[in-house]
Amino acid sequence: MEQPRGKTGWTEVTEPGPGRPGFGASDRRPRVAALRLLSTMTQAEIKLCSLLLQEHFGEIVEKIGVHLIRTGSQPLRVIAHDTGTSLDQVKKALCVLIQHNLVIYQVHKRGVVEYEAQCSRVLRMLRYPRYIYTAKTLYSDTGELIVEELLLNGKMTMSAVVKKVADRLTETMEDGKTMDYAEVSNTFVRLADTHFVQRCPFVPATENSDPGPPPPAPTLVINEKDMYLVPKLSLIGKGKRRRSSDEDATGEPKAKRPKHTADNKEPIPDDGIYWQANLDRFHQHFRDQGIVSAVANRMDQTSSEIVRTMLRMSEITTPSNAPFTQPLSSNEIFRSLPVGYNISKQVLDQYLTLLADDPLEFVGKSGDSGGGMYVINLHKALGSLATATLESVVQERFGSRCARIFRLVLQKKHLEQKQVEDFAMIPAKEAKDMLYKMLSENFISLQEIPKTPDHAPSRTFYLYTVNILSAARMLLHRCYKSIANLIERRQFETKENKRLLEKSQRVEAIIASMQATGAEEAQLQEIEEMITAPERQQLETLKRNVNKLDASEIQVDETIFLLESYIESTMKRQ
Amino acid sequence: MASRGGGRGRGRGQLTFNMEAVGIGKGDALPPPTLQPSPLFPPLEFRPVPLPSGEEGEYVLALKQELRGAMRQLPYFIRPAVPKRDVERYSDKYQMSGPLDNAIDWNPDWRRLPRELKIRVRKLQKERTTILLPKRPPKTTEDKEETIQKLETLEKKEEEVTSEEDEEKEEEEEKEEEEEEEYDEEEHEEVKGTSFHTQPPSLPLISSGDLNSVHQGCSLQRVGGPKEIVPSKDSAIPFICP
Numbered sequence: 001m002e003q004p005r006g007k008t009g010w011t012e013v014t015e016p017g018p019g020r021p022g023f024g025a026s027d028r029r030p031r032v033a034a035l036r037l038l039s040t041m042t043q044a045e046i047k048l049c050s051l052l053l054q055e056h057f058g059e060i061v062e063k064i065g066v067h068l069i070r071t072g073s074q075p076l077r078v079i080a081h082d083t084g085t086s087l088d089q090v091k092k093a094l095c096v097l098i099q100h101n102l103v104i105y106q107v108h109k110r111g112v113v114e115y116e117a118q119c120s121r122v123l124r125m126l127r128y129p130r131y132i133y134t135a136k137t138l139y140s141d142t143g144e145l146i147v148e149e150l151l152l153n154g155k156m157t158m159s160a161v162v163k164k165v166a167d168r169l170t171e172t173m174e175d176g177k178t179m180d181y182a183e184v185s186n187t188f189v190r191l192a193d194t195h196f197v198q199r200c201p202f203v204p205a206t207e208n209s210d211p212g213p214p215p216p217a218p219t220l221v222i223n224e225k226d227m228y229l230v231p232k233l234s235l236i237g238k239g240k241r242r243r244s245s246d247e248d249a250t251g252e253p254k255a256k257r258p259k260h261t262a263d264n265k266e267p268i269p270d271d272g273i274y275w276q277a278n279l280d281r282f283h284q285h286f287r288d289q290g291i292v293s294a295v296a297n298r299m300d301q302t303s304s305e306i307v308r309t310m311l312r313m314s315e316i317t318t319p320s321n322a323p324f325t326q327p328l329s330s331n332e333i334f335r336s337l338p339v340g341y342n343i344s345k346q347v348l349d350q351y352l353t354l355l356a357d358d359p360l361e362f363v364g365k366s367g368d369s370g371g372g373m374y375v376i377n378l379h380k381a382l383g384s385l386a387t388a389t390l391e392s393v394v395q396e397r398f399g400s401r402c403a404r405i406f407r408l409v410l411q412k413k414h415l416e417q418k419q420v421e422d423f424a425m426i427p428a429k430e431a432k433d434m435l436y437k438m439l440s441e442n443f444i445s446l447q448e449i450p451k452t453p454d455h456a457p458s459r460t461f462y463l464y465t466v467n468i469l470s471a472a473r474m475l476l477h478r479c480y481k482s483i484a485n486l487i488e489r490r491q492f493e494t495k496e497n498k499r500l501l502e503k504s505q506r507v508e509a510i511i512a513s514m515q516a517t518g519a520e521e522a523q524l525q526e527i528e529e530m531i532t533a534p535e536r537q538q539l540e541t542l543k544r545n546v547n548k549l550d551a552s553e554i555q556v557d558e559t560i561f562l563l564e565s566y567i568e569s570t571m572k573r574q
Numbered sequence: 575m576a577s578r579g580g581g582r583g584r585g586r587g588q589l590t591f592n593m594e595a596v597g598i599g600k601g602d603a604l605p606p607p608t609l610q611p612s613p614l615f616p617p618l619e620f621r622p623v624p625l626p627s628g629e630e631g632e633y634v635l636a637l638k639q640e641l642r643g644a645m646r647q648l649p650y651f652i653r654p655a656v657p658k659r660d661v662e663r664y665s666d667k668y669q670m671s672g673p674l675d676n677a678i679d680w681n682p683d684w685r686r687l688p689r690e691l692k693i694r695v696r697k698l699q700k701e702r703t704t705i706l707l708p709k710r711p712p713k714t715t716e717d718k719e720e721t722i723q724k725l726e727t728l729e730k731k732e733e734e735v736t737s738e739e740d741e742e743k744e745e746e747e748e749k750e751e752e753e754e755e756e757y758d759e760e761e762h763e764e765v766k767g768t769s770f771h772t773q774p775p776s777l778p779l780i781s782s783g784d785l786n787s788v789h790q791g792c793s794l795q796r797v798g799g800p801k802e803i804v805p806s807k808d809s810a811i812p813f814i815c816p
Contacts, residue, residue: 055642055645056642056645056646056651057645057650057651057652058651058652058653058654059653059654060652060654061650061652076690076691086676088676088693089652089676091690091691091692091693092652092676092678092693093652094691095678095682095687095691095693096650096652098687098691099650099682100650105687105688107688113688113690128638128641129634129635129637129638129641130634132637132641133630133633133634133637148641152641152644152645152648153648153650154650202686203685203686217687217688217689217690218685218686218687218688220686272683272685274683274686396620396622396623397619397620398619398620399619399620546639547635548625550635550638550639551625551626551631551635552625553638554631554634554635554638555625555626
């Protein structure tokens with residue numbers, strides 16, 4: 001079982017001593033919380049998780065999920081007791097949450113199974129559209145649908161995915177054409193080879209030599225080399241349309257039914273082998289995209305292509321959380337450049353030297369053999385991206401003069417009040433005002449340097465400084481709050497206009513059915529006029545607002561990704 | 575004692591640090607004191623940057639909205655069951671809420687889950703073949719096919735509990751299709767009147783839950799024979815005599 005990311009501290013807990021009688025639901029008391037250091041989830045994150053769960057899975061799942069996030073690992077009966085929901089509802093919710101990899105379980109002593117929620121995984125639900133769109137850009141529609149099915153269903157067997165995707169693709173194709181299973185399988189294999197999908201941990205096949213009763217819960221295992229191993233399946237078939245549009249279905253339903261049930265009884269060849277989307281690989285891809293576009297903005301297209309080539313070469317060889325890639329020689333890079341690029345070796349070397357000398361230090365030179373060994377400094381690159389985000393936020397919130405002061409303090413690390421005014425060339429009063437504004441919002445902090453051991457304030461230096469890590473955390477927290485606000489506002493807008501939305505949906509349904517049965521133009525007109533012009537206006541406004549709010553969510557999520565990557569990379573190095 | 579009198583001793587009004595060090599000189603006008611919490615929506619000094627538009631942005635946006643809608647229709651979306659009220663209300667028919675029994679609609683792999691979580695899985699009835707009525711020549715089974723055709727776009731769920739209290743609540747999509755169905759029905763009533771045939775001995779089992787949900791709200795389990803036809807709200811289905 002994978003350890004949840006970001007979990008800090010110990011989880012050692014004092015068990016109730018052997019003298020305690022039994023453990024029914026009434027005996028269970030909250031564990032000695034003092035010894036348990038929960039992964040620190042802020043209120044903003046919990047609120048956001050609650051909104052996401054509610055929107056995607058409904059209220060019951062939300063209640064259970066949020067309770068688990070708040071209180072940590074708990075067994076089934078305690079959850080039911082503490083949340084006041086019936087045992088069956090809790091079971092339903094847990095099944096859904098485990099299926100979607102949002103909750104994991106562990107067997108403790110005396111056969112008690114405890115469930116633990118993964119808050120950071122819940123937050124990933126915001127990013128699903130981005131994952132699906134990425135799959136589309138890399139592997140076209142087939143890849144897009146495969147990833148979409150895997151994300152919507154949590155985990156699936158390969159045969160189930162292939163069948164479903166083939167059916168969906170067939171629906172969109174012209175009449176008479178169908179999508180072959182083989183093509184979908186090929187795309188699936190490619191996704192597995194490039195690590196975008198991975199196998200879920202599975203139940204190990206145990207021989208029946210175990211004399212005791214079966215364990216209350218299986219222990220799932222997976223090892224590294226099996227993770228991307230595609231089972232040898234011979235999936236033969238074509239996608240099917242739904243019968244309603246298929247005119248060949250002459251129907252004796254009785255004749256069809258026995259055949260249909262027979263299909264379901266066939267043994268599935270890859271039973272028990274489940275696949276899930278590998279979010280870390282997608283994150284690696286996003287990170288690479290960010291670095292390449294940063295280089296493109298700072299320098300030019302060719303340099304970004306060189307960096308992209310280097311990143312592509314290190315995709316599989318470098319683990320995703322390494323501070324820098326494996327060294328690549330200039331000769332290797334030259335050979336691996338994309339075919340369309342015909343720059344000479346000297347030009348490539350010049351570009352590499354330029355990149356290595358750049359103060360942002362995206363690329364570093366690590367040796368001279370093979371024409372020069374170059375690495376990409378992933379950690380530094382992420383740091384630069386996070387810093388650029390901070391600068392951009394300061395600029396858009398406070399203005400460009402504030403941004404100038406901010407960049408100045410970033411560059412000089414520590415500055416006194418007087419020095420800030422001098423270097424930034426901004427009058428004292430305004431500089432003061434701006435510094436305090438940024439200070440109050442925690443973009444800038446004060447560092448005290450005492451001259452005397454008694455820390456007397458009149459004899460202490462107060463220096464302004466930017467602590468990038470803590471500023472990034474603060475900004476991340478604000479992002480979580482922003483998205484929660486955006487979601488709430490969108491739900492509010494939708495609820496306000498609920499009646500109007502339902503009316504318009506009914507009208508559309510009526511029009512669709514009338515068109516299907518061939519109604520006249522005049523009748524259609526009449527039905528359309530059931531929605532008055534001001535109502536249409538209101539609907540337009542609603543649609544525009546909801547689109548804007550949705551687009552904002554997507555935008556903020558991109559910022560969250562950058563900041564989270566930077567913070568994670570920094571924490572790993574410490 | 576010594577500190578009683580609330581700070582009226584020496585050094586009143588002195589700060590612990592030197593004001594000049596943080597840049598507030600003597601005699602500078604300080605900003606007015608804050609007497610209330612900051613406003614809920616403070617006025618923005620600078621307009622926010624426009625959102626990304628263009629093909630990619632719009633595609634991702636459409637994708638997001640589509641995903642949201644799709645997830646609501648999946649069986650993983652668990653609707654809380656509405657508590658039964660004393661009197662059946664008209665709005666109950668149109669409210670979306672979960673079924674009252676404790677079964678789930680999808681089939682997890684129980685070998686991967688702790689044994690204590692195992693719950694009943696509601697059996698799904700297979701989707702029926704649909705026959706487009708106007709194009710088919712009349713057959714002896716026409717009447718049943720009409721009723722089947724009414725249900726063509728509804729998803730069938732066979733209730734295992736046969737109590738009358740068990741109401742199947744339709745989802746909103748199906749509610750729209752109900753509206754469509756009602757219009758379809760009106761048109762087909764005329765067609766039905768013209769073709770009236772004798773009933774063959776065996777009937778495929780149609781869940782009356784679905785039939786009724788189009789018209790009323792209560793469900794009656796249909797057991798075998800053709801006699802138990804539930805009268806429709808709008809007009810009587812022509813009685814099929816054995």
